[in-house]
Amino acid sequence: MGDAAKGPTGPDLAAGVTLADLREGVPLLGHVGDDAVMLVKSGAEVFATGATCTHYSGPLAEGLVVDGTVRCPWHHACFDLRTGEAKGPALNALACHEVVREGALVKVGGKKSAPRAVPSIALKSVVIVGAGPAGLACAETLRAHGHEGAITMIGAEPPGPVDRPNLSKDYLAGTAPEEWIPLRGAEQLADNKIDLVLDAATRIDTAARTVTLQSGRTLGYDALLYATGAEPIVLPIEGVKQAHVHTLRSLADSRAIAKQATSGGRAVVIGASFIGLEAAMSLRARGVEVTVVAPETIPLARILGDQVGKFVQGLHEAKGVHFRLGKKPARIDGSQVVLDSGEAIPAELVVMGVGVRPRLDLAKLAGLTVDNGVVVDAELRASAPGVWAAGDVARFPRHGELVRIEHWQLAERQGRHAALSMLGRGSPFSDVPFFWSAHGDVSFNYVGHALAFDAPEVHGSLEGKDAHVVYRKDGKVKAVVTLWRDALSLEVEAAMERGDEAAVERLVAK
Numbered sequence: 001m002g003d004a005a006k007g008p009t010g011p012d013l014a015a016g017v018t019l020a021d022l023r024e025g026v027p028l029l030g031h032v033g034d035d036a037v038m039l040v041k042s043g044a045e046v047f048a049t050g051a052t053c054t055h056y057s058g059p060l061a062e063g064l065v066v067d068g069t070v071r072c073p074w075h076h077a078c079f080d081l082r083t084g085e086a087k088g089p090a091l092n093a094l095a096c097h098e099v100v101r102e103g104a105l106v107k108v109g110g111k112k113s114a115p116r117a118v119p120s121i122a123l124k125s126v127v128i129v130g131a132g133p134a135g136l137a138c139a140e141t142l143r144a145h146g147h148e149g150a151i152t153m154i155g156a157e158p159p160g161p162v163d164r165p166n167l168s169k170d171y172l173a174g175t176a177p178e179e180w181i182p183l184r185g186a187e188q189l190a191d192n193k194i195d196l197v198l199d200a201a202t203r204i205d206t207a208a209r210t211v212t213l214q215s216g217r218t219l220g221y222d223a224l225l226y227a228t229g230a231e232p233i234v235l236p237i238e239g240v241k242q243a244h245v246h247t248l249r250s251l252a253d254s255r256a257i258a259k260q261a262t263s264g265g266r267a268v269v270i271g272a273s274f275i276g277l278e279a280a281m282s283l284r285a286r287g288v289e290v291t292v293v294a295p296e297t298i299p300l301a302r303i304l305g306d307q308v309g310k311f312v313q314g315l316h317e318a319k320g321v322h323f324r325l326g327k328k329p330a331r332i333d334g335s336q337v338v339l340d341s342g343e344a345i346p347a348e349l350v351v352m353g354v355g356v357r358p359r360l361d362l363a364k365l366a367g368l369t370v371d372n373g374v375v376v377d378a379e380l381r382a383s384a385p386g387v388w389a390a391g392d393v394a395r396f397p398r399h400g401e402l403v404r405i406e407h408w409q410l411a412e413r414q415g416r417h418a419a420l421s422m423l424g425r426g427s428p429f430s431d432v433p434f435f436w437s438a439h440g441d442v443s444f445n446y447v448g449h450a451l452a453f454d455a456p457e458v459h460g461s462l463e464g465k466d467a468h469v470v471y472r473k474d475g476k477v478k479a480v481v482t483l484w485r486d487a488l489s490l491e492v493e494a495a496m497e498r499g500d501e502a503a504v505e506r507l508v509a510k
């Protein structure tokens with residue numbers, strides 16, 4: 001959030017810079033009044049946009065310009081330079097400014113208003129089941145692209161769409177206030193004529209095109225987005241129903257964990273997943289004694305490989321997290337977790353982070369094709385007419401196979417993509433998957449998707465916090481993890497997007 005706090009830097013763009021000051025595709029950071037603004041030259045055109053990412057205020061002038069877009073170096077949000085429109089993880093568009101040429105000078109003028117879009121298909125009513133990032137991005141894209149009919153977003157989780165990644169990180173650590181967590185307030189939704197209904201959908205009738213809610217209300221739809229996300233798995237062991245045993249998905253979960261996290265208290269985190277480990281680190285920040293119990297011998301090895309897994313374990317141990325690896329919990333016995341080895345670990349708080357499963361009940365009941373996810377086509381259309389699916393619940397075609405990917409960025413982008421398809425502007429979904437994970441002051445960016453991989457190649461130094469790791473299968477680069485090499489991460493993403501394997505090879509060889 002530094003840029004705004006430091007005040008404007010660089011030239012006064014309202015006064016102008018010379019065209020010769022601009023390098024093709026390289027943002028020039030300056031300001032207009034107190035606003036950080038950047039200029040980007042792209043061929044014969046020059047664009048002026050806000051320079052602060054609308055996600056978590058990343059420095060866009062340090063990002064990458066690709067085909068009329070700028071990408072944020074922190075978590076890869078993508079903004080259209082012409083319209084400012086955002087693609088996940090950012091939701092809010094960037095301000096776009098007028099650009100005026102006066103002789104050799106390029107001057108930045110006032111903010112432009114968003115262009116008025118007219119959809120190819122006019123829908124009377126769209127119902128969105130699930131008020132997560134996929135649902136919200138769908139709703140807001142519909143409006144931004146000219147949909148004038150009703151939008152009803154049904155969410156079973158108060159208060160509505162929340163910044164879920166924060167729930168295991170800063171919010172749980174006590175360093176982010178609760179007002180940062182809701183993605184939209186009631187007023188913002190109302191201004192955009194998005195009707196958020198806090199209720200559970202209990203039935204979808206795809207023939208009648210209706211959705212029934214728990215309250216008994218029935219809603220008709222022309223188009224429906226199924227975006228019910230995923231729910232945490234609860235291990236079938238004795239003692240999981242006690243009040244001090246939690247999973248972590250919702251704001252209520254994170255609040256309840258934070259409430260029981262007392263400094264000097266003891267917690268056991270079951271599962272060395274990303275969420276389990278992030279929760280462990282956040283609980284340490286609150287002064288809690290934390291032990292992570294997991295059946296694998298190296299945390300995250302299945303996803304990141306042994307070397308990175310051991311490095312992550314070391315980061316946690318350096319903060320005082322204890323590990324019991326190669327062990328399973330047998331039962332939760334009052335205020336102790338008893339392991340299969342017989343060891344009993346005292347814990348007044350237990351957090352279970354053992355993975356999630358897609359919420360499919362409603363889809364199965366509705367007769368949608370389901371196979372470890374709601375099966376969709378390239379435009380994210382499910383098997384019934386007028387139904388799309390997006391986010392954690394969707395199983396979509398990628399490189400000749402069906403995949404289901406649980407990433408925040410992808411959920412938002414698929415929600416947006418489904419909205420465009422509903423409006424008759426569909427295209428095959430081909431965005432490169434991306435996620436980030438934070439472990440104290442060390443963050444990873446993961447671009448691509450590698451379910452299986454050969455021995456990962458580590459370039460640079462993990463301990464020196466300057467590295468990238470390449471994951472290949474059958475010789476081809478499937479995914480790349482970076483630590484502090486944000487520019488490389490963006491360039492690899494752009495090359496993967498173009499399908500330019502030679503460029504990916506050149507980049508990862510650096």
Ligand SMILES: Cc1cc2nc3c(=O)[nH]c(=O)nc-3n(C[C@H](O)[C@H](O)[C@H](O)COP(=O)(O)OP(=O)(O)OC[C@H]3O[C@@H](n4cnc5c(N)ncnc54)[C@H](O)[C@@H]3O)c2cc1C
Nearest residue numbers: 130132133134156157165201229391392406407408411435
């Ligand atoms: C603690 C935590 C930290 C995370 N951190 C990261 C991270 O750092 N980076 C990253 O890339 N990803 C992260 N993720 C994963 C990311 O949050 C998910 O991929 C993303 O939320 C998926 O979005 P979605 O819209 O598909 O589903 P969800 O966010 O799960 O939203 C679905 C919504 O639908 C509602 N719903 C379900 N069934 C019904 C029904 N029948 N009626 C009405 N509503 C219903 C649910 O209550 C829920 O609110 C994290 C997840 C968690 C839990």
Ligand code: FES
Nearest residue numbers: 053055056058072
């Ligand atoms: S700060 Fe820009 S994508 Fe997160």
